[in-house]
Amino acid sequence: MTNQNVVVPDAKQGIDITIAMALPKSLFSPAVPEPLPAAPGGYFTITRKRFPKMTETGGKTSSWVDSMRDSSPSRVKSTTSLSEPEDKNSWIVNHPSALNMFEQIVKGSKGKQIVMFLDYDGTLSPIVEDPDRAFMTNEMREAVKDVARYFPTAIVTGRCRNKVYSFVRLSELYYAGSHGMDIKGPSKNSCKYKKGGVLFQPASEFLPMIDEVYNVLLERTKSVPGAKVENNKFCVSVHFRCVEEKMWAILVEQVRSILNDYPKLRLTQGRKVLEIRPTIKWDKGKALEFLLESLGFANSTDVLPVYIGDDQTDEDAFKVLRNRGQGLGILVSKVPKETNASYSLQEPKEVKDFLRRLVEWKRSSLQGQCRV
Numbered sequence: 001m002t003n004q005n006v007v008v009p010d011a012k013q014g015i016d017i018t019i020a021m022a023l024p025k026s027l028f029s030p031a032v033p034e035p036l037p038a039a040p041g042g043y044f045t046i047t048r049k050r051f052p053k054m055t056e057t058g059g060k061t062s063s064w065v066d067s068m069r070d071s072s073p074s075r076v077k078s079t080t081s082l083s084e085p086e087d088k089n090s091w092i093v094n095h096p097s098a099l100n101m102f103e104q105i106v107k108g109s110k111g112k113q114i115v116m117f118l119d120y121d122g123t124l125s126p127i128v129e130d131p132d133r134a135f136m137t138n139e140m141r142e143a144v145k146d147v148a149r150y151f152p153t154a155i156v157t158g159r160c161r162n163k164v165y166s167f168v169r170l171s172e173l174y175y176a177g178s179h180g181m182d183i184k185g186p187s188k189n190s191c192k193y194k195k196g197g198v199l200f201q202p203a204s205e206f207l208p209m210i211d212e213v214y215n216v217l218l219e220r221t222k223s224v225p226g227a228k229v230e231n232n233k234f235c236v237s238v239h240f241r242c243v244e245e246k247m248w249a250i251l252v253e254q255v256r257s258i259l260n261d262y263p264k265l266r267l268t269q270g271r272k273v274l275e276i277r278p279t280i281k282w283d284k285g286k287a288l289e290f291l292l293e294s295l296g297f298a299n300s301t302d303v304l305p306v307y308i309g310d311d312q313t314d315e316d317a318f319k320v321l322r323n324r325g326q327g328l329g330i331l332v333s334k335v336p337k338e339t340n341a342s343y344s345l346q347e348p349k350e351v352k353d354f355l356r357r358l359v360e361w362k363r364s365s366l367q368g369q370c371r372v
């Protein structure tokens, strides 16, 4: 893959399209009642607006700047018709709240082992200006700790693994940092609750290159006020949240010109952040599959993976669940977005509520079993 082959948000939004989805019913969380009308033969026909999404595009700086603008929520609202009630309604019908659907979700999990996968920024912690201060609340930490008592739980993040650990501080979890390229997981096929200490780093050969690029980026972006470069070990983030919009083109140009010398690295975009990562075929979806396999659930039908995330990189994991026809993808978003997730939650506070309800439900079902 070359630097031309990049992923950025699609600038085209708000276009009416009708999608005839030839998708087997089981693709949408098999055991959970499907909110969409089933067409004959178990297939769905969905008519919906085209919502903002990330897509592959060419490598012009102007396209990057357009996509950086379009990915800003205020732009999305003002330049498209997404705030129209019928758009929001159709989106919520297709991606119902995981809280509203809670009863159906737990009913569908009967007889299956739930495994939790949690993204960090925007999911467990609110998005803030300074990435070094994206702390999770103590209440959220308690909720995650409780969930991990009953279900194997992993944090899957773009951040450096050590950094996210310093925020989460729960040793009972598994951690997949650098967009899944740095996994501290269970030893293969270990008992579900026994923690091993296996380290899996499929991009380790890129370490010197990433360090080098990080240092070059630090130096060159000094001329752009507000730009912040973050070393995430196997990838690098260049934040533009605090950069004036008129400087975005200069920043992208700087980053892209550096990457010209590194054809084995590629550029993607997240929430007000440019991300530089190895071209290897590894992402959060692969990390999810790796962790499931390590837990002994590779081909199991008795598992219900639940993945909660808010960002474009989480789509790789949602896609894996869809393709497996197994599990729940839950997108954290206040605005409609094109997504492979099947459910939604609006913000980290709702994520916390969902986790708490799962714990309450598990506790009461275990108490029920004791009484029988």
Ligand SMILES: O=P(O)(O)OC[C@H]1O[C@H](O[C@H]2O[C@H](CO)[C@@H](O)[C@H](O)[C@H]2O)[C@H](O)[C@@H](O)[C@@H]1O
Pocket (backbone or CB within 6 Å): 119, 120, 121, 122, 126, 127, 128, 129, 130, 131, 134, 156, 157, 158, 159, 230, 232, 237, 239, 241, 270, 271, 272, 273, 275, 311, 313
């Ligand atoms: O996979 P994630 O856990 O969602 O990590 C993705 C990136 O998250 C962080 O950046 C984002 O959150 C920051 C703090 O709220 C915010 O300032 C920034 O604009 C967001 O993009 C993190 O700093 C990045 O390194 C991660 O790649």
